[in-house]
Amino acid sequence: MISDKIGIQLHDKATKSEPLTDKEKVQLEAWYAQQDSTESYPAKTADNAAVALRLQIESALSQLMKITQRIQQVAAENEAIRLENQSIKLQLAKSLGRQTA
Numbered sequence: 001m002i003s004d005k006i007g008i009q010l011h012d013k014a015t016k017s018e019p020l021t022d023k024e025k026v027q028l029e030a031w032y033a034q035q036d037s038t039e040s041y042p043a044k045t046a047d048n049a050a051v052a053l054r055l056q057i058e059s060a061l062s063q064l065m066k067i068t069q070r071i072q073q074v075a076a077e078n079e080a081i082r083l084e085n086q087s088i089k090l091q092l093a094k095s096l097g098r099q100t101a
Contacts, residue, residue, distance in 0.1 A: 007031030 010028040014020055020028065 002027050002031040002034060004031075007035070 006027065010020065010024055010031065013024070014028060
C-alpha cells in the first residue's frame with residue numbers, strides 16, 4: 001500500500017513531466033489503483049443500497065397488491081351476503097304477511 005504522501009509526490013512529479021524511475025512508476029500506478037478503488041467504493045455501496053431499497057419497494061408493492069386483492073374479495077363476499085340477507089328478510093316478511101292474513 002502506497003501512502004498518500006508518496007503518491008501525491010509521485011503524481012506531482014509525473015504531471016510536471018519529471019522523469020520517474022521504474023520503481024516510482026510502479027508505485028504511482030499502484031497508488032492510482034488505490035485511489036480508484038477508494039473512490040469507487042462509496043458508489044458501489046450506494047448502488048448496493050439502491051438495489052436493496054428497490055427490492056424492498058417491490059416486495060412492499062407486491063404485499064400491497066395481495067392485500068388489496070384480498071380486501072376486494074372480502075368486499076365482494078360482504079356484498080353477496082348483504083344481498084342474500086336482504087332476500088331472506090323479504091321472504092320472511094312475505095311469509096309472516098301470509099300467516100297473519
